[in-house]
Amino acid sequence: xxxxxxxxxxxxxxYDTIIIGAGVQGLAIAYExxxxxxxxxxxxxxxxxxxGASGRNxxxxxxxxxxxxxxxxxxxxxxxxxNLSEELxxxxxxxxxxxxxxxxxxxxxQQIKTDxxxxxxxxxxxxxLDERDARTLLPAANPDHVRGAVLQEQAGFAHHDxxxxxxxxxxxxxxxxxxxxxxxxxxLRQGDRVTGITTSTGDQVQARIVVNAAGGQAEHINVMAxxxxxxxxxxxxxxxxxxxxxxxxxxxxxxxxxxxCHQTGRGEFxxxxxxxxxxxxxxxxxxxxxxxxxxxxFVQLFPELAGVNLLRHWAGTVSQTPDIAxxxxxxxxxxxxxxxxxxVYGFMGAPxxxxxxxxxxxxxxxxxxxxxxxxxxAATGSWIAEGSLVVENQHGATALDEGDAR
Amino acid sequence: MTPSPLQxxxxxxxLAETSAAQGTVRIKxxxxxxxxxxxxxxxxxxxxxxxxxxxRSVKYHTPRGYTCGFGxxxxxxxxxxxxxxxxxxxxxxxxxxxxxxxxGFPTAGFDVLRTASFMRPWLGAGFQFKLxxxxxxxxxxxxxxxxxxxxxxxxxxxAASAAAKVTAVEHISPQVAVVGAGVSGLAAALAAAATxxxxxxxxxxxxxxxxxxxxxxxxxxxxxxxxxTEFLRLLDKARRDPLIQILPGIAVGFIDGLLPVVAGTxxxxxxxxxxxxxxxxxxxxxxxxxxxxxxVMLGDAALKLAEVEGVSPGKSAVxxxxxxxxxxxxxxxxxxxxxxxxxxxxxxxxxxxxxxRARGVILRGASGQRRRIxxxxxxxxxxxRPAEExxxxxxxAEAGTHEQVTSDRFTLADSHIRVGSAAGSATYDLEQxxxxxxxxxxxxxxxxxxx
Numbered sequence: 001x002x003x004x005x006x007x008x009x010x011x012x013x014x015y016d017t018i019i020i021g022a023g024v025q026g027l028a029i030a031y032e033x034x035x036x037x038x039x040x041x042x043x044x045x046x047x048x049x050x051x052g053a054s055g056r057n058x059x060x061x062x063x064x065x066x067x068x069x070x071x072x073x074x075x076x077x078x079x080x081x082x083n084l085s086e087e088l089x090x091x092x093x094x095x096x097x098x099x100x101x102x103x104x105x106x107x108x109x110q111q112i113k114t115d116x117x118x119x120x121x122x123x124x125x126x127x128x129l130d131e132r133d134a135r136t137l138l139p140a141a142n143p144d145h146v147r148g149a150v151l152q153e154q155a156g157f158a159h160h161d162x163x164x165x166x167x168x169x170x171x172x173x174x175x176x177x178x179x180x181x182x183x184x185x186x187x188l189r190q191g192d193r194v195t196g197i198t199t200s201t202g203d204q205v206q207a208r209i210v211v212n213a214a215g216g217q218a219e220h221i222n223v224m225a226x227x228x229x230x231x232x233x234x235x236x237x238x239x240x241x242x243x244x245x246x247x248x249x250x251x252x253x254x255x256x257x258x259x260x261c262h263q264t265g266r267g268e269f270x271x272x273x274x275x276x277x278x279x280x281x282x283x284x285x286x287x288x289x290x291x292x293x294x295x296x297x298f299v300q301l302f303p304e305l306a307g308v309n310l311l312r313h314w315a316g317t318v319s320q321t322p323d324i325a326x327x328x329x330x331x332x333x334x335x336x337x338x339x340x341x342x343x344v345y346g347f348m349g350a351p352x353x354x355x356x357x358x359x360x361x362x363x364x365x366x367x368x369x370x371x372x373x374x375x376x377x378a379a380t381g382s383w384i385a386e387g388s389l390v391v392e393n394q395h396g397a398t399a400l401d402e403g404d405a406r
Numbered sequence: 407m408t409p410s411p412l413q414x415x416x417x418x419x420x421l422a423e424t425s426a427a428q429g430t431v432r433i434k435x436x437x438x439x440x441x442x443x444x445x446x447x448x449x450x451x452x453x454x455x456x457x458x459x460x461x462r463s464v465k466y467h468t469p470r471g472y473t474c475g476f477g478x479x480x481x482x483x484x485x486x487x488x489x490x491x492x493x494x495x496x497x498x499x500x501x502x503x504x505x506x507x508x509x510g511f512p513t514a515g516f517d518v519l520r521t522a523s524f525m526r527p528w529l530g531a532g533f534q535f536k537l538x539x540x541x542x543x544x545x546x547x548x549x550x551x552x553x554x555x556x557x558x559x560x561x562x563x564x565a566a567s568a569a570a571k572v573t574a575v576e577h578i579s580p581q582v583a584v585v586g587a588g589v590s591g592l593a594a595a596l597a598a599a600a601t602x603x604x605x606x607x608x609x610x611x612x613x614x615x616x617x618x619x620x621x622x623x624x625x626x627x628x629x630x631x632x633x634x635t636e637f638l639r640l641l642d643k644a645r646r647d648p649l650i651q652i653l654p655g656i657a658v659g660f661i662d663g664l665l666p667v668v669a670g671t672x673x674x675x676x677x678x679x680x681x682x683x684x685x686x687x688x689x690x691x692x693x694x695x696x697x698x699x700x701x702v703m704l705g706d707a708a709l710k711l712a713e714v715e716g717v718s719p720g721k722s723a724v725x726x727x728x729x730x731x732x733x734x735x736x737x738x739x740x741x742x743x744x745x746x747x748x749x750x751x752x753x754x755x756x757x758x759x760x761x762x763r764a765r766g767v768i769l770r771g772a773s774g775q776r777r778r779i780x781x782x783x784x785x786x787x788x789x790x791r792p793a794e795e796x797x798x799x800x801x802x803a804e805a806g807t808h809e810q811v812t813s814d815r816f817t818l819a820d821s822h823i824r825v826g827s828a829a830g831s832a833t834y835d836l837e838q839x840x841x842x843x844x845x846x847x848x849x850x851x852x853x854x855x856x857x
Contacts, residue, residue: 307570
C-alpha cells in the first residue's frame with residue numbers, strides 16, 4: 001500500500017522541475033514550490049518517502065550555532081518550524097522544549113560563553129546557564145558532568161516521520177507528483193546542461209531543472225552530471241530506550257561525550273554519540289563499539305538509565321562535506337542542475353532550504369542565506385568555519401564538537 | 407482481586423526437576439504477600455492468586471494479561487525489584503521480590519484512563535498528527551500530559567540501576583555457539599561436541615523453552631520422542647560433557663562477529679567460529695476483536711501454565727483453531743482439568759467479550775446466526791513462525807548491511823545453521839539435527855588453544 005500522497009499515475013514526458021529524493025529536503029522544496037503555484041514538479045525516490053536519513057536522525061532543532069552562515073540559515077528554519085504544524089495543517093509534534101549545549105569542563109564553559117556572546121550579537125536569543133541553573137535544567141544529569149550550559153528556549157525537536165508525511169501530503173494536495181520505488185538511472189544531458197532523467201522504469205523524462213536532493217546517494221547523482229565535489233560518506237548510530245518517566249526536558253548536546261540526545265513525547269530516550277573520526281563505511285548495521293560507547297556515555301551522564309532496556313539501535317549514512325555544511329543552490333558549470341546535498345543537519349535545516357531553493361527555482365532569486373552555502377567554496381577552499389559542530393572536519397580544524405541534530 | 411479457587415494440576419517433571427530447591431517462595435505484589443512455588447515464574451504465581459491484568463495497552467489502556475508465556479508478546483512486563491520492563495512470564499520468583507505493575511492511573515488494576523477506549527472513534531491511527539495543529543499551546547499541554555502517561559512512571563530505582571551495571575566482562579571463543587537450549591539446540595550441541603569441537607550453549611534459563619509444551623511430533627530416527635523427557639536427558643548429558651560450556655544468559659544479538667550475552671552483572675563476549683541457531687519459534691496471534699483481553703492465551707502459554715508451572719490456566723475454555731494443533735491442545739487442556747467447551751475455527755469467531763477479562767466468545771455460523779459461549783479461558787491456536795531475529799542478524803553481518811535482507815529471503819554464511827523449529831518446521835527429526843551439526847563441526851578449523 002502506497003503512502004497517502006504517493007502517486008500511482010504514469011510519469012509524464014516532462015516536467016518543469018524534477019526533484020531526486022523524497023526525503024525531507026526534496027519534499028520541502030516540492031511543497032514550497034507548490035505554494036508558489038509552481039506545481040509542474042515530479043519528486044522521484046528509489047525507495048519510500050523518508051526512507052533514508054529523514055527517517056534516521058535525532059530530530060533536533062536549533063539555530064544557535066557559532067558562525068553567521070549557520071545561524072542565518074538555521075534561524076530562518078527555526079522560525080518556520082515554530083509555525084510548521086499550522087502551515088501544513090499537520091501536527092509535526094514540534095516540542096519547544098529548548099535545546100541545550102552542555103559544558104562539562106572549564107574549557108567547554110569558556111567556549112559556550114563565547115558562542116553565547118556571538119549568538120547575542122546576531123540577535124539569536126540564548127540563555128547562559130551557570131552550574132546551578134544548568135543542574136536545575138537537567139536534574140537527572142550526573143552533577144560531575146555539569147559545568148554550565150547554553151539554552152535556546154524556542155528550539156527542541158519534532159517528530160521526523162510526521163514532518164515527512166506533512167510535507168508529502170501537502171505537496172501532493174497542491175498538485176506535485178511524487179513517485180516511489182523508481183530509481184534515477186542517469187541524467188539527460190545537452191552539452192553541459194542537465195535536461196532530465198532516465199529511470200529504472202525505462203522512462204526518459206525531460207525537465208528544465210533537476211534537483212539533486214538524494215541524501216546518502218547524492219554523490220552518485222553528481223557523477224551522472226560529471227560534477228566532482230568533495231563529499232565523504234559518514235555513518236552515524238543512535239539508540240532508543242523503552243519509554244520511561246519524563247526525566248529530560250530539552251534536546252541536549254553534551255560536548256564532553258560528543259553526544260546528543262532527547263526524550264520523545266512517548267518517553268523514549270533517543271541519543272547518539274560519535275567517535276573522533278568519521279566512519280566511512282556505508283553499512284546500515286549497528287556496530288558493537290558504538291553501541292558500547294553510547295550506552296556507557298549516556299549512563300555516565302544520566303545514571304538512572306542503567307537498567308533501562310534498549311528498544312532499538314540503528315545506523316544511518318550521510319554524505320558530508322569537508323566543513324559539514326550542505327552544498328545548496330545552482331551549479332554554474334552544469335546549467336539546469338541544482339543541489340541540496342551534503343547535509344548533516346538536514347532535518348532541522350529542511351524548512352529553510354526548501355523555501356530558499358524554491359524561490360531560486362521559481363523566480364531565480366539567490367538569497368544570501370543560501371548562496372553562503374554554494375559550491376564555490378569547494379573551488380576556493382574558503383570553507384565555513386563553524387566552530388560548534390561535533391565532528392573532526394577534513395581540513396583539520398578540529399572543532400569542539402557540539403552534538404547536533406543528526 | 408479475589409483469589410479464584412482454581413484446580414491445580416500435577417506439577418510437571420520439567421519444573422520439578424529443574425527447580426533448584428523445592429518449597430515455597432514469598433514475594434510481595436503491590437503490598438501483599440503472595441506465595442509461589444520455587445522455580446515458578448512471577449506471572450504464573452500471579453495467575454495462581456487470581457491476578458489477571460498484568461499491564462495496560464498504551465493507547466486505550468485496556469487490560470492485558472498472560473498471553474504468550476515465552477517472553478515474546480510484551481503483555482506481561484512488570485517492575486521487579488525496581489527494574490521496569492521485566493518479562494514476568496519468563497522471570498522466576500525469588501524470595502522477597504517486590505513486584506508492581508506499570509502503566510495505569512491510579513493503578514494498572516483499576517485504571518480510569520480506560521475511558522480512552524470510549525473515545526475510540528476520535529482516536530484513529532495518527533490522530534495525534536491531526537490534533538491541535540493551530541493551537542500550539544494545547545498541543546504542548548497535550549504532549550506533556552501524554553508524556554507522563556507514556557512513560558508509565560517507569561524508571562529503575564537507584565538500587566536497581568546500580569545492580570544492573572555490568573561489573574565483569576568475560577571473553578570466550580568457542581568453536582561453536584548454540585543459541586537456544588531446547589531439544590534441538592542441545593541435540594546439536596552434543597553432536598558437535600562429539601566431533602571434538604568446543605561448544606558454548608546459551609539460553610536464558612535452561613528450562614527447555616517450548617520443548618515442554620509443544621504438540622508437534624518430533625522424531626528421532628523416525629521414532630517419536632517425548633520432548634519434556636528428552637530435554638531433561640539431553641541437558642543432563644550436556645552438563646556432563648567436558649567440551650560443552652553451559653552459559654545461562656541472554657544473547658542480545660550478533661554484532662561485529664560478537665554474540666554479547668548478558669548474565670546478571672557479567673557480560674560474556676562470545677566470539678564463535680560458528681553459530682547454531684536453535685532459537686525455536688513463536689505462535690502468531692489471531693486478530694479477533696478484544697483478542698488482547700486477559701484470559702486470552704496462545705496455545706503454548708496455556709499448556710505451559712497447566713503442565714509446566716502447575717497452575718490452572720482457567721476453568722472452562724474455548725479453543726480457537728487457526729492451526730491444526732488446536733485439537734491436541736484441547737485434549738491436553740482437558741487432561742489438565744480444564745473443561746473445554748468448544749474448538750471453533752478462527753473465521754467463525756466474531757469477537758471475544760468481557761470488559762476486564764475474557765468471559766467468552768461470540769460465534770457466527772454460516773447462516774449468520776450468532777451464538778455466545780461463556781468461558782474464562784480463550785486459547786488461540788495460531789500458526790507457528792520461526793524465531794528468526796538472530797538468524798537475520800547473522801544474515802545482516804554476512805551481507806554487510808540489512809538493506810536487502812528480508813525475513814522471507816536471506817542466506818546464512820556456511821559457518822552458521824538453523825536447527826529445530828527455528829529452521830522453519832516445528833516437526834523435525836533429531837537425527838537430521840545431529841547430522842547437520844556434525845557436518846558443520848567438521849568444517850571448522852582444529853580447536854584453538856585458547857578458550
